[in-house]
Amino acid sequence: MTDIKLDCDDWPFCNGAQVIGMKLPEYLAWASNTGTYAKQLLLPSIQRGFVWKPKQIVDLWDSLLRGMPIGSLMVSKLAAGESATNIVEDKRVSAEVQSESVGLLDGQQRTLSMLLGWFEKHSKQHCLWIDLGRDGGAGATFELRITTKAQPFGFQRISQTRLSRHERKEARKDYDKNHQQHEERRDYELFNLDKTEQPRPYVAGRNSKLFIRLTDAWNVFRGLSDKKAFMQKLFGDTDEEKVKHKLEQLYDAFERIASLEVPLILIPEYISQSQPEAKDNKNNEFTAPLILLFERIGSNATKLTPDDLLFSMIKQQWPEAHNLVEKVKSDDFPYPMSSSDYVMTAYRLAAAQTEVIVIGDNPRPKPSDFHRHLATLLGTKEKPGPLRNYLMKDSQFVNAFKSLGRTLIYRGEKDSGIPNYMLPHLSRGLIQVLLRWIMLNDEKTIADSRETIIAFALFWYLHIWNDDGASKKAFEIAGVEGAFPAEAIYNALIKSNSGNENEIGLALPLMPPDELNQILLPYESTRLLTADKLFKDDHNTIPQRELYKRFCWWRKPILLWLQRDYVEKAFSKLTSDSNLIDEDTVPYDYDHLCPQDHWGKHWSYIKCSDSDFHAARNDIGNCIGNLHVLESSLNRSFGDDPLASKLETNLVDWQADDSKLYENQDHEQLWLEASPKYGDVGSKECWVWHEKRLQAFQHAVYRRAFNLYSEYYAVCSSILSKDAGSNELTGSIHDLRAH
Numbered sequence: 001m002t003d004i005k006l007d008c009d010d011w012p013f014c015n016g017a018q019v020i021g022m023k024l025p026e027y028l029a030w031a032s033n034t035g036t037y038a039k040q041l042l043l044p045s046i047q048r049g050f051v052w053k054p055k056q057i058v059d060l061w062d063s064l065l066r067g068m069p070i071g072s073l074m075v076s077k078l079a080a081g082e083s084a085t086n087i088v089e090d091k092r093v094s095a096e097v098q099s100e101s102v103g104l105l106d107g108q109q110r111t112l113s114m115l116l117g118w119f120e121k122h123s124k125q126h127c128l129w130i131d132l133g134r135d136g137g138a139g140a141t142f143e144l145r146i147t148t149k150a151q152p153f154g155f156q157r158i159s160q161t162r163l164s165r166h167e168r169k170e171a172r173k174d175y176d177k178n179h180q181q182h183e184e185r186r187d188y189e190l191f192n193l194d195k196t197e198q199p200r201p202y203v204a205g206r207n208s209k210l211f212i213r214l215t216d217a218w219n220v221f222r223g224l225s226d227k228k229a230f231m232q233k234l235f236g237d238t239d240e241e242k243v244k245h246k247l248e249q250l251y252d253a254f255e256r257i258a259s260l261e262v263p264l265i266l267i268p269e270y271i272s273q274s275q276p277e278a279k280d281n282k283n284n285e286f287t288a289p290l291i292l293l294f295e296r297i298g299s300n301a302t303k304l305t306p307d308d309l310l311f312s313m314i315k316q317q318w319p320e321a322h323n324l325v326e327k328v329k330s331d332d333f334p335y336p337m338s339s340s341d342y343v344m345t346a347y348r349l350a351a352a353q354t355e356v357i358v359i360g361d362n363p364r365p366k367p368s369d370f371h372r373h374l375a376t377l378l379g380t381k382e383k384p385g386p387l388r389n390y391l392m393k394d395s396q397f398v399n400a401f402k403s404l405g406r407t408l409i410y411r412g413e414k415d416s417g418i419p420n421y422m423l424p425h426l427s428r429g430l431i432q433v434l435l436r437w438i439m440l441n442d443e444k445t446i447a448d449s450r451e452t453i454i455a456f457a458l459f460w461y462l463h464i465w466n467d468d469g470a471s472k473k474a475f476e477i478a479g480v481e482g483a484f485p486a487e488a489i490y491n492a493l494i495k496s497n498s499g500n501e502n503e504i505g506l507a508l509p510l511m512p513p514d515e516l517n518q519i520l521l522p523y524e525s526t527r528l529l530t531a532d533k534l535f536k537d538d539h540n541t542i543p544q545r546e547l548y549k550r551f552c553w554w555r556k557p558i559l560l561w562l563q564r565d566y567v568e569k570a571f572s573k574l575t576s577d578s579n580l581i582d583e584d585t586v587p588y589d590y591d592h593l594c595p596q597d598h599w600g601k602h603w604s605y606i607k608c609s610d611s612d613f614h615a616a617r618n619d620i621g622n623c624i625g626n627l628h629v630l631e632s633s634l635n636r637s638f639g640d641d642p643l644a645s646k647l648e649t650n651l652v653d654w655q656a657d658d659s660k661l662y663e664n665q666d667h668e669q670l671w672l673e674a675s676p677k678y679g680d681v682g683s684k685e686c687w688v689w690h691e692k693r694l695q696a697f698q699h700a701v702y703r704r705a706f707n708l709y710s711e712y713y714a715v716c717s718s719i720l721s722k723d724a725g726s727n728e729l730t731g732s733i734h735d736l737r738a739h
Contacts, residue, residue: 011038011039012038012039012102012264013264013266017266018265018266018268019072019263019264019265019266020263020264020266021261021262021263021264022261022262022264023258023259023260023261023262024064024114024257024258024260024261024262025118025222025257025258027073027262027264028111028114028115028118028119031087031088031104031111031115032087032088032115032118032119033086033087033088034119039099039100039101039102040097040101040102041075041087041101041102041103041104042078042084042085042086042087042097042101042102042103042104043084043085043086043087043092043103043104043108044076044078044082044083044084044103044104044105045082045083045084045085045094045315045316045319045322046312046313046315046316047085047104047105047108047312048108048308048311048312048340049092049339050108050109050112051109052109052112052113053160054126054146054148054155054160055159055160056109056113057113057116057126057128057146058128058144058145058146058160060110060113060114061113061114061117061128061144061214062136062140062142062144064114064253064257064260065140065141065142065144065250065253065257066140066141066253067253067256067257067260069260070110070262071107071110071263072107072262072263072264072265073104073106073107073110073111073262073263073264073265074104074105074106074107074264074265074267075102075103075104075105075264075265075266075267076102076103076105076266076267076271077100077101077102077103077266077267077269078097078100078101078102078103079097079100080096080097080098080099080100081096081097082096082097082103082319083095083096083097083315083319083320083322084097084101084103085322087104087108087111087112087115088115088119092322092326093323093326094315094319094320094322094323105267116128116214116215117214117215117218118215118218119215120215120216120219124149124192125148125149126146126147126148127146127147127148127191127198127213128144128145128146128213128214128215129144129145129146129147129154129200129201129211129212129213129214130142130143130144130211130212130214130217130246130250131143131144131145131201131203131206131210131211132210132211132212132235132242132243132246132247132250133206133207133210133242133243133246134206137157137158141249141253142246142249142250142253143157144214145157145201145211146160146201147191147198147199147200147201148191148585149188149191149192150188150585150586150587151163151585152187152188152190152191152198152199153167153168153171153172153175153187153199153200153201153202154200154201154202157203163202165589165591165635165636165639165640166597166639166640167202167204168187168202168632168636169636169637169639170202170204171199171202172187172633172636172637174202174208175190175199179197182197186587186631186632186633187587187632187633187636188587188632188633195213210243212234212235216234217234217250217254218254220233220234221251221254221258227248227251230247230251231244231247231248231251234247235247305340306344306364306365306366306367306370307338307340307341307343307344308340309367309370310340310343310344310347310365310367310370310374311325311339311340311343311344313370313374314343314374314378314387314391317374317375317378318378318388321343321391324391324392324393325339325342325343325391326339327393328342328393328398329342336420336423336424337424337428337431341428342401343391344365344428345428345431345432345435346387346390346391346397347365347370347377347387348361348362348363348365348432348475349386349390349397349432349435349436349439350377350385350386350387350389350390351365351373351377352436352475352479353386354376354377354385354386356376356385357373357376359373359377361472361475361476362472363428363429363432363467363468363471363472363475364468374387396439397435397439400435400438400439401435403438403443403446404431404434404435404438405423407438407446407447407450407453407454408423408453408454408457409423410564410567410568412568413565415564416451416454416455416715417454417564418454418457418458418561418564419560419561419564419567419568419571420571421560421567421571421586421588422557422558422560422561422564422567425461425557425560426457426460426461427460427461427464427467427471429467429468429470429471429474430457430460430461430464430467430471432471432475433471433474433475433478433489434453434456434457434478436475436478436479437478437479437480437484437485440479440480440481441481441482445481445482445483448483449483449484451718452483452484452486452718452719453484453486454715455486455715455716455717455718455719456484456486456489456490456719458558458561458712458715458716459486459490459507459510459716459719460507461555461557461558462508462547462550462551462555462558462712462716463493463507463508463509463510463547464493464506464507464508465504465505465506465507465508466506466507469506470493470506470507473489473492473493473506474489474492474493477489477492486719487719487720487721490507490510490719490720492506493505493506493507494506494507494508494509501541501543502541502542502543503542504542504543504546508543508546508547508550509543509547510713510716510717510719510720511544511547511548511713512713512717513706513709513710513713515544516544516548516706516709517706518539519535519536519539519540519544519545520534520535520536520548520706521533521534521535521536523698523699523702523703524695524699526691526695527612528610528612528613528615528616528620528694528698529616529619529620529698529702530615530616530619531549531552531553531619531623533616534548534549534702535548548709551624551705551709551712552623552624552625552705553619553622553623553624555624556590556624556627558624558712559590559624559627559628559629559708560629561712562660562708562711562712563628563629563658563659563660565658566629566654566658566659567588567629569658570588570631570653571587571588571631586632587631587632588629588630588631588632588635589629589630589631589632589635590627590628590629591627591628591629591630591635591638592621592622592626592627593626593627593628593643593659593661593671593675594621594626594642594643594671594674594675594697594700594701595639595640595641595642595643595675595686596621597640597686598640598642598675598686598687599617599620599621599689599697600617600618600621601687605684605687606687606689607687607688607689608688608689608690608694610689610691610694613689613694616698620697620698620701620702621701623701623702623705624705624708625700625701625702625703625704625705625706625708626701626704628658628659628660628661629659630654630659631653631654634651634653634654640686642675642676642677642678642686643671643672643674643675644671644672644675644676644677645677647671647672648677656668660704660707660708660711661704662700662704663707667700667703667704670696670699670700670703671696671700673692673693673696673700674693674696674697674699674700674701675697676693
């Protein structure tokens with residue numbers, strides 16, 4: 001443990017200094033709270049969470065290992081009684097500072113990224129590795145990789161994006177050879193295993209033992225002053241000259257890091273402690289200089305969103321808000337949403353409620369709006385405004401959010417609810433509209449409107465053309481008591497300015513399956529159909545075409561709802577959060593039923609005499625009719641197996657019905673012809689596309705897409721009255737598609 005004596009009252013900025021240099025190891029020990037220091041280094045309450053991506057972390061450590069400077073860090077004085085959080089805590093809890101401390105204003109992302117390689121207990125979500133067997137890219141001495149809970153075998157070398165499915169399959173195969181006791185575990189269960197069992201980054205054909213944890217290497221370096229002893233303790237005896245050379249280079253790089261100084265700039269107290277005076281605040285336009293500085297710093301670093309800025313401004317004026325928001329979201333909160341989205345939603349609803357001043361509704365307010373109105377909406381502890389009231393525990397706003405979660409969430413077999421993993425895909429504008437109505441109605445009215453609300457949410461996800469405009473219009477209409485006004489909102493949103501049927505309003509109109517059936521070309525046709533060629537030349541409108549193309553190619557998360565029984569079965573034991581939109585972090589894949597490798601390979605591999613195939617294959621192959629949601633470990637185990645082979649596995653974890661693959665034996669046969677089983681593993685027959693197989697592929701995919709759309713419409717159309725929706729689906733889906 002490092003002890004630093006108190007040399008002056010203003011440590012570390014002694015003798016009136018505003019800028020100092022601090023050795024990087026000393027700074028990181030200070031940040032990690034592992035030593036005894038005159039003052040703590042904390043995060044001011046205005047700071048947001050950790051947002052850096054794997055590539056940003058790797059690039060920073062590459063700079064450090066090259067001996068490059070990493071820029072200055074800005075800090076401010078924190079007086080006793082101010083609110084702040086510890087830097088290294090996984091769950092940030094704001095607390096009053098007991099004695100004068102130092103707040104890290106600019107440099108949080110860099111500091112947290114550096115701690116990943118310095119402080120072993122810092123993060124349960126990331127692990128940073130060095131490859132002793134190869135050089136890095138762009139002239140770097142070291143190859144750095146990151147593994148995470150969602151990606152325990154790491155990311156691509158240069159882009160730091162997710163490994164391909166084939167690479168993940170091979171990585172798991174290699175891992176299971178040496179860890180048979182964990183064969184039944186899913187990939188996301190491997191990251192937090194003991195060090196000896198935790199997966200290492202995967203590189204095809206490479207020895208994974210050549211990867212060492214950066215924290216392990218740094219801890220060995222700190223305890224030794226001899227290069228040979230460092231090499232021996234870290235890796236033992238080795239005859240590989242490449243490894244020896246890398247270890248020597250790593251020791252030298254650590255010596256450079258140990259001598260590196262990081263500049264710390266102290267923000268003057270007239271900025272960090274400035275508060276508004278009454279004469280400055282009469283128009284509610286005063287903004288604390290510290291907030292302005294934070295906003296401007298954020299515009300030059302990882303972009304600070306208006307949502308982040310608003311939450312920072314609230315926390316600056318009302319530090320307790322941080323813990324209130326985090327507490328609400330951790331206490332069995334039934335709706336996954338980021339803290340900043342949650343606060344922005346409270347702001348909009350509070351602005352609609354206030355009677356002190358008139359605030360025009362804005363689904364996406366600007367920072368200037370916050371500067372003008374926040375003081376009024378927040379109020380004071382003695383005289384709270386609506387925004388402060390909404391953020392309090394058990395407030396009307398909090399209870400409305402809980403009611404919304406209970407209303408939307410999927411409740412089990414045959415229920416039309418939305419699974420937790422799809423909720424983050426619903427727009428904030430929609431959520432605000434629903435909350436606006438819920439806050440004006442009682443629980444019985446809300447319960448009676450449940451099916452309509454679910455249908456309206458699905459409609460919004462697929463049909464809205466202008467989210468901000470639609471939210472503004474719907475927000476106004478939703479401010480009523482009684483049954484949810486879904487149809488009134490729908491009619492207002494689909495209305496175009498000119499009345500021209502080819503003009504799109506704020507939303508695309510609903511289209512019954514029989515109407516869709518009339519505008520689609522027969523997919524049994526011998527002609528291969530791209531997305532643009534799928535429709536008849538006449539008898540269709542732009543909104544009709546755009547709606548179905550959006551369903552087939554641009555809104556694949558709708559599969560999470562269409563496969564809600566499977567999603568609930570596969571992921572109910574996992575905790576979802578507001579970040580589950582990034583495909584690099586979710587526990588599932590959008591898998592191709594007929595594998596992409598079979599139709600999407602470079603044209604030189606594909607054996608097909610139909611010249612239309614190369615133009616149409618990507619549209620057919622990437623259509624929603626050829627996609628399904630599949631748990632990532634299971635998808636990895638299937639690899640590029642043809643669909644016929646997958647269907648023979650008879651797994652407990654997945655059946656054809658889980659993916660709504662076909663509705664009868666005729667459709668099943670089409671899939672078997674489109675993606676048949678081959679005798680030899682790796683057979684090139686998968687790339688041979690004769691006419692019968694081509695037609696089966698197109699027919700199976702587009703038929704399933706139509707079936708899925710019909711199921712979607714059957715639920716979504718309930719937002720319309722029976723008279724308005726009289727053009728209903730009649731007869732079987734197969735009959736509808738008969739031409």
